[in-house]
Amino acid sequence: MKIVVVGMGYVGLVAACCLARSGHQVIGVESAPEKLSKLRSGILPLYEEGLEEVYRKTVESQHLSFTDDLREAIEVADIIMIAVGTPSLPDGRVDLSQVYEVSGTICEAADHPFIVVMKSTVPPGTGKYLIERFFSKARVPISYVSNPEFLREGIAVWDWYHPDRIVVGCDDARTAEKVLELYSDIEAPKVTMDITSAEMVKYASNAFLATKISFINEIANLCELVGADIKAVAPAVGMDKRIGPHFLQAGLGYGGSCFPKDTKGLDFVSTFNGYSFNLLKAVIEVNAKQRILAVRKLHKLLGGLVGRRIAVLGLAFKPNTDDIREAPAIDIIRYLVDEGAEVAAADPLAIRNAASQLPPCVKLSPDPYEVLHGAQAVLLATEWPQFIVLDWGKVKGLMREPFVIVDGRNALDPEKLTELGFIYCGFGVLPKFRG
Known part of the structure; x- marks a missing residue:
């Protein structure tokens, strides 16, 4: 499948590299110029055990590339995976500004049906809100899936291939099955829910x-x-x-x-x-x-x-x-x-x-x-x-x-x-x- 991963932080970069390693065509979207420059130059902007080897092999095989143009990347996407930061605000709230910004751009640029997969950690109820505010108003059908990550920093690559479970939250069974295909090479309990x-x-x-x-x-x-x-x-x-x-x-x-x-x-x-x-x-x-x-x-x-x-x-x-x-x-x-x-x-x-x-x-x-x-x-x-x-x-x-x-x-x-x-x-x- 053709996958766009938005946000090249710990979660997004590991997801992009591992999905590319599994044979998918992956585009990593990163808006920070310095980080994007490093990724294009063969330099990882963070340390994660085993990630550099996967990164180099997938880039060399042309299964993985990087851009700062989300709108252009959307044109070829089957699945768009959101993995942007959701930091804490001083009062404990989760800052969802990056999620909102990316969701808005996706809806504006959507010209064909695809699936949005949320990898970023967002508070319960966020998915329903995003569907109501953004995705239900797009010109074309956009399906939404919650697919939380359970990666441990330091061994995230190992965790990607050896998870305790894969959780998919979706209101449509066919869409859930499509997302689970991303993990067809991984043996783990696969749990679907709302x-x-x-x-x-x-x-x-x-x-x-x-x-x-x-x-x-x-x-x-x-x-x-x-x-x-x-x-x-x-x-x-x-x-x-x-x-x-x-x-x-x-x-x-x-x-x-x-x-x-x-x-x-x-x-x-x-x-x-x-x-x-x-x-x-x-x-x-x-x-x-x-x-x-x-x-x-x-x-x-x-x-x-x-x-x-x-x-x-x-x-x-x-x-x-x-x-x-x-x-x-x-x-x-x-x-x-x-x-x-x-x-x-x-x-x-x-x-x-x-x-x-x-x-x-x-x-x-x-x-x-x-x-x-x-x-x-x-x-x-x-x-x-x-x-x-x-x-x-x-x-x-x-x-x-x-x-x-x-x-x-x-x-x-x-x-x-x-x-x-x-x-x-x-x-x-x-x-x-x-x-």
Whole structure:
């Protein structure tokens, strides 16, 4: 099929490359000149494991091309997939301005029947609104489908071909079957439903996963008060098949482009519809608190933050991505600088993205040993494998007293670090101090 994918962000670019790899003729539409120029020049504007190989092969085979002219691309389209950004507004609402702009252009330029597939995450009810406001008024029949994505950044290409399920929301069975043909080479349960229910599946999934993270962080905080160890508690809880082990890792909480935006968005939708989603409000509050808790731990262990030198390991919101959106490290570094600390930070991929978001006084380097030199404390904010296996004996030789380690991901070995002479502090982990 001939597919137009609008928006070359994480979701759109992965979708475009993978659909092209499956043999479809794909045009990626990107309005940002710098990003479009990179894509046409053979340079990916973002990092995603395995994506560069797929991108190069599909471009070379001429199954994938890029343009900034949506109207021209529409002329040949069987399916138009919308994958533009839907960021949060300050009040928690989802900013749908890009969705509206693209939908308006599609309707104005439509000269033959086709299907619009919504990949962007939009609040429940958006599809019906778009049909009423835009697509029902087009000169030609336009079918609308909600097809939410469940890709995890860092392994999105793998997730595309190995999804837990493929969800299609549509009011017409034939249209749903046509969209499911896009995934004919993928073995996964394929679930069809109405449009609004499909939109809700995405929000409900992310809200539930965020709830698990905030719940285990609350349990970890309680462990510290009663003398339990979350590293023993969480795995045993996760052995219950009704609960499962995933998303039970205590620490700094969730970040990224999905969980923060979607929890706030669902909370706003609930309030707008006259319902107070108290559980979700608590999830959001707990997650914000974890970042402040990390700063408090450093303040207590260092006896204050003014003039203290602190190294932060990790800037991306999770390993294997350069994405810093809603990353805990970014907020924590800002807090530390505001409190008078001297901060240096390392990350193997995210430095370029973080540089414009952090105060200029923050020293950035891809080399963790460089930022650890002279530090009195270190915060592990992202559990990159290369940080976990650092030569901690060498690290101690580079640092200054009191040699504090705040393990924001509970990913390090407390006993080993304590034996080396560090003051180790995790989240819900039994404290271990130097003898």
